[in-house]
Amino acid sequence: MxxxxxxxxxxxxxxxxxxxxxxxxxxxxxxxxxxxxxxxxxxxxxxxxxxxxxxxxxxxxxxxxxxxxxxxxxxxxxxxxxxxxxxxxxxxxSAGDGKEQGDKGGAKPPYAGLFAFGEADAGFFFGREKLTGALVEHLKEKRLLVLFGASGSGKSSVLRAGVIPAFPEGSALVFTPGAHPLEECGSRLAARADCAPAPVHAGLAAEPGAFHRMVRRVLASRRDPGPGPEELLVVVDQFEEVFTLCRDVRERERFVAALVHAAQAPDSRARVALAVRSDFYTHCTRLPQLAEALPRAHHSVGPMTAEELRAVIVRPAARCRLTVESALLTALTADAHGRPGALPLLSHALLETWKRRRGNALTLTGYRAAGGFEGALTQTAEELYGALGESGKEVARRLFVRLVALGEGTEDTKRRVPRRELDNGPDTRFVLEQATRARLLTADGDHVEIAHEALIRCWPRLAGWLEEDRGQERLHRALTEATALWESMDHDPDTLYRGARLAAARELPPQVLTARERAFLDAGEAAARQEQQRDRDRLRRLRRLAGALVVLLVCAVTAAGFAVRAQGTVTRQRNEAVALRAAAESVRLSQHSPSLAVQIALAAYQRSPQGRTRDALLSTLSVASAGSGTLGSRPAGQAPAEHTPAGHAPALTADGRTLAMADGSRVVLWDMSDPLLPRRLGSPDADGVALNAIEFTGDGATLAGTGVDRVLRLWDVTDPRRPVLLSERPTGHTGPLYSIAVRRDGHIAATSSYDDTIRLWDIADPARPRLLDTLTGHEGNVKPVAFSPDGRTLASGADDGDVRVWDVTDPRHASPVTVLEGHRHFVDALAFSPDGRTLLSGSDDRTAKLWDISALPRHRELGELAAHTDIVTGVAFAPHGRTAVTVGVDSSVHVWDVTDRARPAHLAHLTNPRGTVKEVRPLAADGTFLTVTAHYSVQIWYTDLDRALADACDRVRTAIDRDAWARHFPRLDYAPPCPRRT
CATH class of the missing domain: 1.10.260 (434 Repressor (Amino-terminal Domain))
Structure with missing residues (x-):
């Protein structure tokens, strides 16, 4: 409430x-x-x-x-x-009315706003002296530095304004990788060596050692008189772009190999520093050369202390002979202390407060007039947007969305865009000029980008634009890349869109397309018309040939019989090929046109009932929730639900009828008796704290949850419409909490943490939870925990790659039973079978494993579920225990028959076009599972084919028309699978 x-x-x-x-x-x-x-x-x-x-x-x-x-x-x-x-x-x-004093007399502001501090700003860079010293010493000793930190932690500034000035002048080469890191690196080295970039790029692509030799050439080519630098400090800022923007895996690996080799060569004259966002650590471990060097090279940027924050606020002002009001200092320190990614928000708030200064004093009144800590950035963006006309607002929306790279299992990041990708109209130039003047965008040379990723997190309007249709944005990004490829290959017709890709791209709103993209689509349509004409000519020739065959059939009955059989085979093979192509297209269309996609998949299965068409039908029948969307197509005549479930952490009651979804700082309860028509119930009060794990007790009367503040909360949800907070108990964990598990009897709970421990809690009286025991033994972040059905055993997985099994019969004196070793990477998911004799584990090594734990401490590995091409993020058993489901970062849902645990059989490969699937839970209905994607959307999946076939037409609003049929089933008679829907 x-x-x-x-x-x-x-x-x-x-x-x-x-x-x-x-x-x-x-x-x-x-x-x-x-x-x-x-x-x-x-x-x-x-x-x-x-x-x-x-x-x-x-x-x-x-x-x-x-x-x-x-x-x-x-x-x-x-x-x-x-x-x-x-x-x-x-x-x-005058000091608090929102009017800026600006830079009176041309005074340079002492704060950088959203921009990173550069080498020229070193005199105003304070607060990171201790970290800067540690990084300089690291580089002098080891030559390779991989600096990890959250977005907004100040990685770029400490390298550019702290580390680089500590080395000789002119000894640094700074760049960001972009979409083509080898090309960017070659261009920068060639400019320093005063030579042509093409041979440098070719050399880097052919051999990693060329980078090392090119560094020596750069140092030798210095023309300035006097002694020059003896070594080159190569700083690669925003290194995560090699994952978010670079699509060529081979180029990515060669770029990393060149950097690592340059830093490790015995006669090296290069020192390499990489600045990487911390949520891309796992991505870095997948690059063999970098993974081997990480243990000795990595360093972390942590949050600032209160004293360091005071230095950031006061000392730049003091250098400009300004004073900071004590009340303002207190407010800023309180707002920024302990907050991840707070530095760009703090710097921008200080810059806006400086613009509203009174005399030579920065005041609390000016800070409040600027909008406060997060409000200053939002206010700047909203003032820019509000000052634009209607056409300018539409241009601003298209521009800012284009400058964001959508995350896949990670947060969205900024995207560096070449100017040629943007329309060159007056509205675009005006919006770009105004946004640059407001310090929201940076435009250097031929590229444009968002000043800092904090804008993506803190501007609600931009977040709303990105969430309205992420699938459409990905489709638009793919169109932009295809247009650039078409232009780079001199308008080669083989690079044009065809078929379903062309049809899907044509559904994009015309106003979001640039002139280049419209020209690309127009060329694709012209090529498609020419191809259709060729098909008609070919069909005409085939008809003439068929006439000739008829004459031959009259002359030779035997030959006629053979020809008839051959024609039947050809027709059957053609129909099967058409059905398979249509099935693949239906999955791609499901997020944009679900009703049409279901009909195409159903028709494809009816014409060719096989595994691929079955998987496509089950995939298109997933009931999806994407924020503003609906959970699938509802039966005709029923009213739409008021809201739909969304969030990142799900919890289901034992009967599968009540769902809890943690979404940021709140939890919402849903009645899932009918998955097609979820009904919103109550919302437990989390006091504004972001929750990361929730779980129901066995009877569904109590909900337990943990948040970023490391507090265990318990709610009474006996009446799910009016949940009541019963208790809040600090857990004592020293690291972030990952998950929570509750024993079926509702008396014991377990919490896992990145401090490598598990804590057991007595929650029999949920108003007074008590700590019972702390379990240690893992050598890495503890992630999933799960109780066995009888409550006597607890399983835990961790980043050390092990699954540990604990005897918790007496939770006050829990003891280790055994360790299941076999995974080669982090363990991310665990699930017990309903009989408690089998444990299923999922890992970053792309596999899930079945373990026989029926006679502990003896155990053995049974079958391996190996079908994913990326991290396995979630596992679950069906209530009857004969079926298991695994989900992963590769956007797929795999269904397995585990009746024979030693030889599991693959039943279905379902595809989620919305991207990474993070969690999976079984629902009450047999063969039905609930999943949650990385972007908080909820989907319901059917694995029972008979039920799917029976319900398919209930999802159809309008029967497929003849034009759509001809496009997806060419040369097949019009036969809509759901003809009575109108």
Missing amino acids: PRGEIPLDPDGGPLFEFAARLRKLREEAGRPTYRDLAQRAHYGIATLSSAAAGRQLPSLAVTLAYVRACGGDEREWKVIWQRTADACSGGDA
Whole structure:
């Protein structure tokens, strides 16, 4: 249940009256929730709720956004806000009215905003002296540094403004990899050596050692008089681009091999520093050369201490003879301390506060007028967007979305785009100029990119654009790459889109396409028409040939019989090929046109009932939830659900009828009695803390959860419409929590953590949970934990690649039983069979394994489930125990018959076109499973073919028309599989 607002202080003066009027406006608008207001206003929930709290005056931009969301009169509220600001500041609102002082007299700002500090900014770079010293010493001793840190932790700044100035002037080469890292590296080296880039690029592609030799050539080619640097410091910033932008695996491996070789050669004159986002650590371990060097080369950028944050805030201002108000220093330190990725937000808030300074003082009033910690960035972006006309807003949307690389199992990242990829119209040039002036974008030479990834996280409007249709954005990115390839190959017709890809690309809104992309699609359509004409000519010739065969048939009956049989074989083979192609197209169409996709898959299966067409039919029948979408197509005549489940951490009751989904800082309960029509129930209060794992007790009466604050929370969900928080208990873990498991009787819970431990809890009285025991033994982050059905055994998996089994019959004195060794990488998922005799584990080594644990401590490895091409992220048994399901990063769902555990049989390979599948849970209905993707969408999968065939036409809204049929089933008679749907 949402909590009521805190009563206003009647002695609050003008702020009391202002907040009271805002609350009255919200009442008159029907009292919408602050979550609904945030979606309308594009500001965060905390920003909007604090505007009506009466403790401080919100900025004018936040006030007007609040008023617009409630349907109020903006002109009237501008007057009300100005009057309140005057009353609060004694008639002088100049420092807090949102108007910038700007850079008076051409003064250089002491803060970089969203930009990373560069070598020229070293005099203003403070707070990282200890880390900088450690990195410099590391590089001087070991030559290779791989610097990991969260987005916004300051990796780029500490390398550019801290490490590089510690080396001789002119000894650094800094670049980002981009889509073609070898080409970018070759161009930078050639420029330093004053030679042509093509031979350098060719040499790097042919042999990793060429990089090492090219470094020596760069050092020898220095023309300036006097002694030059004896070594070259190569800094590769935003190294994660080799995974997000570079699609050529061979080029990626050769680029990394060249860097590692240059740093490890005995006579090396190069030192190499790589800056990588921490969520790409696993990606780095998959590169053999880099994985071998990581244990000795990696270093982490942690959060700043309070003293370091004070230095970041105060010392740059002091260098410009400015002062920082003590209240502002306290507020900034409190807002930034302990927050991951806080530095760009802090720097941008300081820059905006500097623009609103009073005299030579940075004040708390100016900070609040700028929008506060996260609000400053949102306010800057919203002011830019609001100042544009209608055409400019549409251009801004297309531009910012194009500058984001969509994550696959990782967060979205910024994308460096060449200017030639953008339309060169006046609107585009104007928006680009304004966004660059607002420091939201950077434009250097021939490329444009977002100033910092913090904008992706903190601008709700941009996040909304990205989530509206991620599938469409991926389709558009693929079209952009195909257009560039077509142009680079001199308009080669073999590179044009054909068939389903051309049809899907033509469904993109015309306004999002550039002139180059429209020309590419037009050329594809022209080529398709020519191909259709050739097909008609070919068919005409075939008909003439058939006439000749008829004459021959009259003359030779034997030959005629043979020809008839041959024609039947050819027709059957043709129909089978058409059906297989249509089945593959149906999966690609399922996320854009689910009704059409189901009919194509069903028709393909009816014409060629085999494994591939069956898998395609089951894949298209997945019931999907993608935020604003719906859980599949509903039966005709039934009303749509008010909302659909979404989140990243699922929990199901034992009967499969109640689902809990953790979505950021809240949990929502759903009635899943009918998976096609989920009904929203209650929302347990998590006090605004992001939850990462939840689980029901066996009777479904209690829900347990853990969050980023490392606190165990227990809710009474006996009435799922009105959940009640029973207790909050700090776990004592020193690292982030990964998962939670609850014993079936609901008395014992287990929590796992990145501090390499497991903790057992007595939750028999959920109002007073008690710590029972701490289990140690793993040598890496502990991830999944699971209780056996009888509750006597606990299994745990970790990054050390082992599965440990514990005897928890007496949870106060739990003891290790055995260790299951066999996986070659991290263990990410565990599940017990319903009889408790078998354990199923999933790993980063792309396999799942079945273990016989019926006679512990003796155990043995049974069958291996090896079908995935990437990390196995989730495993589950069906309630009857004869079927198992595995899901993974490769976007696939594999179904297995495990009746014979030593020889599991592959039953189905289902495809999720939305990308990575993270979690899987069995539902109450036999043969039905629920999965969660990396982008929080929920899907329901049928594995029972008979049920799928019976229900397929219930998903159809409009029968497939003749044109669509002819496009997907050429030369086959029109026979819609669901003809009665209209």
